[in-house]
Amino acid sequence: MRRIAVALTALAATLVLPTSARAASGDPVVRTEAGLVRGEVTAEGRQFLGIPYAEPPVGELRWTAPRAVKPWQGVRGAQDFGNKCVQAASWDPGYEQPTYTEDCLDLNVHVPEGARRNAVLVWFHGGGLTAGAGRDIVPDTFARQTGTVVVTVNYRLGALGFLATADLDDAASDGVSGNFGMLDQQAALRWVRANIGRFGGDPGRVTIAGESAGGRSVCTQLASPTAKGLFRAGIIESGAYDDCAARPHRTAVAEGADFARKLGCDTVACLRGKSAADLLAAQGDFDWGPVTGGRFLPRQPSTALAHGAAAGIPVMNGANQDEGRLFAFARFDLGGNPLTAEQYPTVMREEFGEEALRSYPLAEQQSPTIGYATALGDMLFACPALRLDGVLAARGPVYAYEFADRTGPAFASLRNLGTDFDFGATHVNEVQYLFKHFGLESPLNGEERALSRQMVQYWGSFVRGGVPRADGQPAMPSGPGRVLSLRTASAGGNAVSTAVHSAHRCNLWDPAAVS
16 A cells, blocks of 8 residues: 555645645645645655556446546655555566555656656556556656656556456447556546645646557557546657557457456456456466557557557557567577577577578578577567558657667666677667666666757757757657667767658568568
8 A cells, every 4th residue: 555644634744835835945736636745855856656547447337438436535655655556576677576556556756857848748657558557767867857747657567457348339428448557648648737736736738648558559559548637758669579469349349258267257346346356267278458449549540540540649659679589588698598599590480481581591690599580579569660660750759769778788687697698789678778777777888878868858948848958969850761879979969860761671561561
């Protein structure tokens, strides 16, 4: 349970300074629509942790759209993170044990000193829509350096966030279930619109952002009609995989029925009687994600975006140069079974086809595992990101980047493994250049710290409403085909490239080439 400060009396509450005066003074007590919250002052500004933005989705509220949080009396403590949503244990720091708590719809607000009508960044965490939490980044330094207010959000995950069944469809307002986690994100954005001004943020200048599944969430929200007006811009980091595809309604309902049968249930009432541990144990064999067909997401995101769903909304979109290395390592080397030269042709043919084997010959690869990783990253991340640039460019400004620092440290989860695997610029690795990933300071050298400062400037200038820029560096380009490669000075520095499409062999992976 979150730590709650000793309640003040109603009389004392009436003596609180007006919100604007308290914000100016740096006092860590702010009045939200639901009640007072007490945060804390830090060396970077003020922070408010574990603020509930919706009622706990438990009991009869399990698998329902989020409901506004009920007001409370007195001052609610906001010095500790709230609960992580239900998820399994993982190799990430702080995730060594599974979480079974469904009371998790909280958010965290980081405010730079003196904030008044500052631009706002709302961050959706990654984790495959089955793991992670808002606490995965601590953006207090980013907030101070960029002069932005940063909000990080928890949302329901896995089966609890994305179960679709015929019974739930009948109860859903738009006739389609399975988007509970995405609806949580929109509820958090409505909380931001209603409350962020009291923390020094500007509700009219909100940028949504996320990495991996968080980036996919941004892509989905850009395509959702019910998100209209909740933000002015979006940042997608490694989130265009599968072309932002959602599950067709019929597929999602069929998978939901299979999931229920696995638990011995044929009704939602039966499923609501199962423990979170039971649900978590059963969800691993299924794909979880947003569902098309209802008011939230009438059609596939790529189709919606191509038809102008995000018209006029500026987007920053990118991927990392070596996205696939994390996944290849986890599949092969982590278990002590690196891909061998003898296995390489068979694995490449089975997973990618004969043409991919010719396009990624083993003789040109650093190792068989990295050869496989290169094909996987190109297919799953790099080329879809470039395709999304093309779709968005026809409807509004889109700024493209590729994080390409291959010599920096692996992010904390991988550093803790003690492996000498060459991760390069792999999936997730850019996050530690922007924020304290898992609250940790990353061991960046001087050049990497310089790149980190530049990236913070690029991201910050975009969030504040401008073209992504950094001091003394080329502006991030807008339009398809031109990408800003982010590198340390000794690796060539930041430079605009027109060769990213060919470098990732996208002529092989683009649908016109595959069909």
